[in-house]
Amino acid sequence: MNWDLVREVVASAFFLTGSALVLIAAIGMVRFPDLLSRLHAATKPQVLGIILMMNGLALSLASWQVGWKVMPVIIFQLATAPVAAHMVGRAGYRTNKIRYDLMGVDELSQDLAAVREENDDPQA
Amino acid sequence: MSTPTITPPAPSGLRARLNRWPMLLWMTALWVLLWGDLTLANVLAGFGVAVLLLLLAPMPAVGYVGRVSILGTVWLLAKFILDVLLASVEVSKMALHPLRPPEGGVIRIPLRSESDVILTLTGVFTSLVPGSIIVEAHRFTGTLYVHVLDLPTSGGAEAFRQQVLRQERRLLYALASQEDLARAGLPRRRWWGGPGKGSDR
Known part of the structure; x- marks a missing residue:
């Protein structure tokens, strides 16, 4: 059994799946109708995509040094992606960049309207 | 639901700082x-x-006193990885579907725990699973507002709400102390890190 070959094949599989996910994310960006659903495509498939590609990288270079270095990349990707998505989503929501007509349910708008009524403040 | 907690000040004194x-x-x-x-x-x-x-540059302490359960954490991470894999496939299908556009929605989810840490982590974990983004997090009431990419694939608003509450529950069983669990209205943690019998996790 040729372990180098096995390693190369597994690494390539990681690279291909990872890149496919990022490609699909790009397609989603173009095809989804509004800001929030585009955000899903822009931020999410990366999470799995980058983990797969980093794994592929560590495997194909077969070095412990790279293997360890890849870990903070994944950790920071996981830690920052939700914050970025949240900030853009929140800003978009607050500045009415949202297609409300595309949403089946919108409980935040309901609650915000309720609060506004309670405070009787049209600026809230 | 919970009384607002004040963020503890940054530790003062050399000892307190080096204690971190x-x-x-x-x-x-x-x-x-x-x-x-x-x-x-x-x-x-x-x-x-x-x-x-x-x-x-000392950061303020998070003010979290909990008890880490190793088995609870293993379960949390295993379920998380599984969720990410499955949800990635769902979102990919959605992106490539020739006809049906996604039918999203913003869902209100009042969490059971009072802890800021659990609120944050539930948000982060929920957000990392493809198909959901936190639009708004209200700290005083412990409420998350989550945008779901496609409600039908998540099984509707109520099913999604339960899904996030189960995420929070797994986090609590992985990280919270027995007192926190009791305050969130959950059964005590057993030795294997999970709740007693009759649990549906």
């Missing part, structure tokens, strides 16, 4: 990881930088 050893450990580990070489010089340099940072 997990932070020291993490920063040293990160330094070594970035240099990519486990040598004595790297460890010492990293430790020095970490101590300096803690002294010069």
Whole structure:
């Protein structure tokens, strides 16, 4: 059994799946109708995509040094992606960049309207 | 639901600052990881930088006293990885579907726990699973507002709400103390890190 070959094949599989996910994310960006659903495509498939590609990288270079270095990349990707998505989503929501007509349910708008009524403040 | 808690002030005094050893450990580990070489010089340099940072720029303590359950954490991470894999496929299908556009919605989810840490982590974990984004997090009421990419694939608003509440529950069983669990209205944690019988996790 040729372990180098096995390693190369597994690494390539990681690279291909990872890149496919990022490609699909790009397609989603173009095809989804509004800001929030585009955000899903822009931020999410990366999470799995980058983990797969980093794994592929560590495997194909077969070095412990790279293997360890890849870990903070994944950790920071996981830690920052939700914050970025949240900030853009929140800003978009607050500045009415949202297609409300595309949403089946919108409980935040309901609650915000309720609060506004309670405070009787049209600026809230 | 919960009384607003005040963020604890940054620790004052040399001792209190140096007491933050997990932070020291993490920063040293990160330094070594970035240099990519486990040598004595790297460890010492990293430790020095970490101590300096803690002294010069202390972050406020999170104010979290919990109890980490190893089995609970393993379950949390295993389920998380599974969720990410399955949800990635769902979102990919959605992106490539020739006809049906996604039918999203913003769902209100009042969490059971009072802890800021659990609120944050539930948000982060929910957000990392493809198909959901936190639009708004309300700290005083412990409420998350989550945008779901496609409600039909998530099984509707109520099913999604339950899904996030189960995420929070797994986090609580992984990280919270028995008192926190009781306050969130959950059964006590047993030795294997999960709740007693009759649980549906």
